[in-house]
Amino acid sequence: MARELENSIYSSPRTMLTHARTFAEAILQQAMRVEEINDTPLMTLKERIDLLSDKGYLTKEIIDALHFIRMSGNKAAHDTRKFRYSEALLSWEALYTIVQWYVEVYGPIELNIPEYQDPVPNSGNGFEIAELEARLKNMEKLIKASLNQQQEGTAKEEAATVTVEEAPQEAELPGFTSIRTITYKGKFLEVPYFLRDAFLLPQRFEKSERFLVKLGAEQQARIMSELPRDLEDLHKHVKRYNEKNDENLFEELIIYIKEETERRKTMLNRPGELFLFYKEDYVIVTEELSKVPLTTDEFTGSPSLFRQLNQDQIETVGQLPRELVILAKYENVGVGTVEKLFEQLKERQGD
Structure with a gap:
């Protein structure tokens, strides 16, 4: 999640400030778990800061850093003004202070903390704001699920650890974050961000070409974002089609997304080629x-x-x-x- 926050500093300071709160809160939740302090899902970030502060676990420097992140995040979540890169960098430095404290107190003794350095703008990053939001929200869900499962038992803790560590590796390149899920009779299909509004060219779907043409005439399924969450009964928008057409389209969408994913990887690996x-x-x-x-x-x-x-x-x-x-x-x-x-x-x- 720290990597996603770093990606968003220069792309969208508002996004970074908003989601930095969840990162800081997850660290406090982990500290409370280690210290065996009672925690509830409804507890706010401020309440967690105050509780740990009252019990003497936080220094003034850490308290100030936590409140800075909390207040900056609250402003970013509600204020419509333009937020500056410098504000995101200050929040990022505050996160460094908090992580450094956590590792020094609860981490391995032999671990050396590198000195703070400002992130360098990455002009080739390529992540759009909406995709960054989706990635960060996904990370937040994984972290919360992991923390909840850790409290329920060792077996679930191990499973949660695998989930959180492996999931971010699925979408390192821009555009590959799953933005929505399409289902059909218990089957699931993940739609990557770069295809969110892709035009569904009927000729790309051998079995569903005429079906897509008919749907397009009814202003249905012309682009990916027009597809319903569940493809069951999609055929009811047009006459003389049935459930088999829904099934064929779903299966061909799997092939289409696979082909488009490979195409995008090829183009990213060979920029400037025609x-x-x-x-x-x-x-x-x-x-x-x-x-x-x-x-x-x-x-x-x-x-x-x-x-x-x-x-x-x-x-x-x-x-x-x-x-x-x-x-x-x-x-x-x-x-x-x-x-x-x-x-x-x-x-x-x-x-």
Whole structure:
């Protein structure tokens, strides 16, 4: 969670200030557990500070740091004014003071605490504010669940520890945080943040293409965020479709998200490259390949496709849409024709 807070300092000072309270509160809850002080879920951060202070467990420096984080977080949660980077940095330094105290009092004796350093802005971070919020809220839930389970027994404590340690590793790259869950008859599908408003191109769904076209005409399922939380009975929005169509769409969404996730990883690992995608495969368009004209002299296949592309001023490979399956929209052009063009592009790339 500290990593997520650090990510948000320069992206959204308000987010950092708001969620720093939960981080500080979790440390106090852990201290109360070690000291066997009675704690209740309804206890506020201020009440925990006052209780530990009255019992002599906190120094003035730690009390001041805790109250600074608490009050800064309260302002950020309610005040609409613009918050400065300097305010987030002060809160971050206060968190360092609290963590240092906790480790020195309750941590391993041999552990050395590094000196405080201001975080450096990371221009390549790429996390948007809404995604940071989702990541921090997820961390807060995990921490609270862990603390509650630790109080219930050793077995649950071990399980909670695994959950909290492993979960953050699932979404290190920007955009991969799960933003919502779609279900169908007991099955679950996690939607990553970068696909939250993705256009559901019907041609990407072989079994559900006509179903999506019909739903789109009813202003349903055009983009990912329009999909209901539960896909059961989605077919009732259109005539002459049934539960099998709901099931097919759910299964194809699993494939779609998997393919899109792999595509995004590829693009993040190779920034600045131009890609042409077909299903789970892709071609990297070099400068030389981008200049190849789209004609029957260069590619065997459908003259009709090239004629229609040229009419739309798409005359070279570099002007093709990134999603090649879109080409199937043209008259007398099927998926087979698009696949054949893609295979020829791969051969050209190899050459």
